[in-house]
Amino acid sequence: MSATKDHTLAAAALIFTYAMIIGFTDNYVKVIAAEAGLWQFHFTRTAMAMVLLAGLAAVLGLRLRPVNLRAVLARSSIHGLAMVIYFGALAFLPVALVAAGLFTAPIFVLLISRFAYGHAIGPVRIVAVAVGFIGVILVLGPEAMSGASLAALLPVIAGAMYAMGNIATREWCPEESAETLLAGFFLALGVIGAVGMAVLALWPIAVPLGSDGFLQRGAVWASGAFYFWTFVQAAGSLLGVGMMIRAYQITEASRASVLEYIILPASAFWSYLIWGETLTPLAVFGMALIVAAGAMIALRAKVQEA
Incomplete structure (x- = not known):
């Protein structure tokens, strides 16, 4: 069991802020997807994010050099491949099915934490994962x-x-510092984006018009709107994902992963404010279950830390 002290309530605050930021920026991916491709988006966003991160490191004295390069590369590669599989599946599977598959992550976190690392997993966390996942499905x-x-x-x-x-x-x-892991995450996605653009340049395929061609589209001459919203994505992701990484550093992954369910209600909140999209009563009930799952983890942590 890790000897690192848990700060679950602080992690909950970080993940809530992360969810609100990412929920906002991700609502504008549809604007980006209308004219450019996923691979160009990832590459461009990484370039912008690394310039911002380098500037912050110079001003604030942040440490970007890894302590354990092999561990950082392994973590960055795993997260990068997860995102490639996720976005790749969107090409031929319903969005809801793909999202539901990704949100099985807290279940795998529980299993890996228990059987690979020997972490004790109490009944509250098990119930919270189940309640949250039911909420996701709804x-x-x-x-x-x-x-x-x-x-x-x-x-x-x-x-x-x-x-x-x-x-x-x-x-x-x-x-590792949160900024080191953040740089690794963005660099992995940037490399994947560059590879994707190169492959599509060498072996071009038919591309549907608009956002339907997001996955199949290679590099294009994009408008100012693409670069503006990609910059918003870069800045928002830099801040939001940095908070998420820090949250996983200060509490057990089995707690933080359940708290991440909050990103669905956060995205729905911004979708309503920005695009006027509404939810069914069943979806609202599902969000209530997601919030309940996060509250179970946070309240349990408050009792333990009191």
Whole structure:
């Protein structure tokens, strides 16, 4: 068991802020997807984020050099591959099914924490994971549980890899700064974006118009709107993902992963404010379950830390 002290309430505050930031910025991915591709987006966002991070490091004296380069590379690669599988599955599976697969991550976090690292997992955390996942399914709708096939295992594999990356934050990289892990995360996605653009340049494929071609589209001459919203994404992700990484550093992954469920209600909140999108009563009930799951973890931590 890790000797690092838990600060679950502080982690909850960080993850809530992360969810509100990412929920806002991700609502504008549809604007980016209308004219550019996923791979160009990742590459451009990484370039912008690294310039911002380098500037912050120079001004604030942040440490970007890894203490354990192998561990940081391994964690960054796992998270990067999880995102590639996740976005790749979006090309041929319903969004709800893919999202539901990714949100199996807290279940894998519990299993890996218990059986690979010997962490004690109490009944409150087990119930919180179950309640939160039921809430996710209700938010995503009945289609999230339909279309079961071999291909539908891909989002679940992404969820498992995302869980491994989150556990690696605390177990493999305890001496790394949050900014070091943040740089590793963005660089991994930037390399993947560059590879994707190169592959599509060498072997171009037919690209549907608008956001339907997000995954298949290679590098294009993009407008100022693309660069503006990609910069907003870079700045928001830099801050938000940095907070998420720090949260996983200061509390057990099995607690932090349940708290991450809050990103669905946060995204829905911004979707309503920005685009006027509304939810069904069943989805609202699902969000209530998600909030309840996070509250169970936070309140349990408050009792233990009192």
